[in-house]
Amino acid sequence: MGTEKRKILILGGGSFIGRHLHTRVGSQRADVTYRKATGLNDIIFDATKNSLSEKIDLRADYSHGIILFSETNVEHIAANPEMARLLNVDHTKRVIDQLIENDIVPVFASSDGVYGGAKGRYSESDSVNPIIEYGHQKRDVEQYLLATGCDWLTLRFAKIYGKEFGDGTLVTAMLSALLDGTLTKAANDYFFSPIFIDEVTKLIVQFCENGETGLYNVGGPDRVCHFDIAKYLENKLSPSKRPLLPVQGCSINEFIRHENRAGDVSMNSTKANKVLGSVVSSVFRVSDELILKGKQ
Ligand SMILES: NC(=O)c1ccc[n+]([C@@H]2O[C@H](COP(=O)([O-])OP(=O)(O)OC[C@H]3O[C@@H](n4cnc5c(N)ncnc54)[C@H](OP(=O)(O)O)[C@@H]3O)[C@@H](O)[C@H]2O)c1
Numbered sequence: 681m682g683t684e685k686r687k688i689l690i691l692g693g694g695s696f697i698g699r700h701l702h703t704r705v706g707s708q709r710a711d712v713t714y715r716k717a718t719g720l721n722d723i724i725f726d727a728t729k730n731s732l733s734e735k736i737d738l739r740a741d742y743s744h745g746i747i748l749f750s751e752t753n754v755e756h757i758a759a760n761p762e763m764a765r766l767l768n769v770d771h772t773k774r775v776i777d778q779l780i781e782n783d784i785v786p787v788f789a790s791s792d793g794v795y796g797g798a799k800g801r802y803s804e805s806d807s808v809n810p811i812i813e814y815g816h817q818k819r820d821v822e823q824y825l826l827a828t829g830c831d832w833l834t835l836r837f838a839k840i841y842g843k844e845f846g847d848g849t850l851v852t853a854m855l856s857a858l859l860d861g862t863l864t865k866a867a868n869d870y871f872f873s874p875i876f877i878d879e880v881t882k883l884i885v886q887f888c889e890n891g892e893t894g895l896y897n898v899g900g901p902d903r904v905c906h907f908d909i910a911k912y913l914e915n916k917l918s919p920s921k922r923p924l925l926p927v928q929g930c931s932i933n934e935f936i937r938h939e940n941r942a943g944d945v946s947m948n949s950t951k952a953n954k955v956l957g958s959v960v961s962s963v964f965r966v967s968d969e970l971i972l973k974g975k976q
Pocket residue numbers: 692693694695696697698714715716725726727728729747748749750751752767789790791792836837838839840841
C-alpha cells in the first residue's frame with residue numbers, strides 16, 4: 681500500500697465494509713481492529729474506551745487508517761444524538777489525531793447524508809446541508825479533517841448493498857421480503873445512488889495504492905428510490921413467486937419515527953470513477969444476478 685508503507689489499518693473490522701475490505705486486502709496487508717473479539721488474535725479496540733496507541737504500534741508500517749467504526753443506525757442517532765456524537769465525532773477526531781501524529785493518512789467513511797436532499801445528483805463542489813443528525817455528525821468530522829491541513833481522504837458513501845442473502849442490505853433484504861410476502865410498501869420519495877460493496881472495497885484499495893487524497897462522492901450510476909428497486913424485483917419474479925398484492929409506493933417517513941428524510945441525496949460520482957477507471961455497476965444489473973442466484 682502507498683509508496684513506501686506496506687499495510688493498512690482497518691478500524692472497525694466487524695462492520696459490513698470492514699469485513700469485505702479485509703477479505704479483499706488479506707491479513708498480510710492489513711491489521712484489523714474489532715470492538716468485540718471474533719477470533720483468538722483479534723486486536724480489540726473500543727473507540728470510546730481505548731486509545732489507539734495503547735492497542736497498536738502506530739509507528740509500524742501503516743500507510744492508511746480506514747475509519748469504519750461508527751454508530752450507523754440513523755434512527756438510534758436521531759433518538760440519542762449526544763451519545764452517538766461521542767463516538768461519531770469526539771472519539772473519531774481523537775483517532776484522526778493519533779493517525780496524523782504517526783504519519784498515517786486517515787480515510788474517513790462519510791455519507792450522502794451530508795447533503796440536504798433538495799437538489800440531487802450532488803457533486804463534491806455542492807455545498808453540504810445535512811437535515812439529519814447522522815449527516816451533521818459526518819459533516820463535523822469532514823470539516824475537522826479539512827482544518828488539519830494534513831493529507832486525508834474522505835469518501836462520501838451512498839447506500840451500500842451486498843449480494844449475499846441474509847446480509848440484510850438493500851436488494852437482498854427486499855428480495856427476501858418480496859418472496860416471503862412481507863414487502864407490501866416501499867418509499868417513493870427518497871432518492872439515492874446505491875453502490876455494490878465489491879466496488880466500494882475495490883475503490884478503497886485503489887485509492888490507498890494511488891495515494892489519492894481529498895473528498896470523493898462514492899455512489900453507483902443510478903438515481904433510484906426503494907419503490908423503483910422493489911418494482912423491478914417484483915416484475916422479474918415468476919408470477920407464482922410474486923406477492924398476492926403488488927407493492928405500493930409510500931413516503932419514507934412512514935418507516936421513520938424521528939426525522940423527516942424525504943428528498944434526493946443521489947450523487948454524481950464522476951470524480952471517483954475517473955480514478956477507479958472502471959464502470960460501476962447499476963443496482964439493476966446486480967439485482968438481475970441475484971434473481972438468477974435465487975432461482976438456482
Ligand atoms: N453501509 C453503508 O451503506 C454506508 C453508507 C454510507 C456511509 N457508511 C459509513 O461507513 C462506515 C462503515 O459502515 P458499515 O455499514 O460497514 O458499518 P456497520 O456494519 O454498521 O458497523 C459499524 C461498526 O462500528 C463498530 N463500533 C460501534 N461502536 C464502536 C466503538 N465504540 N468502538 C469501536 N467500534 C465500534 C461496530 O462494532 P461491532 O461489530 O462490535 O458492533 C461495527 O463493527 C460507517 O462510518 C458508516 O457511517 C456506510
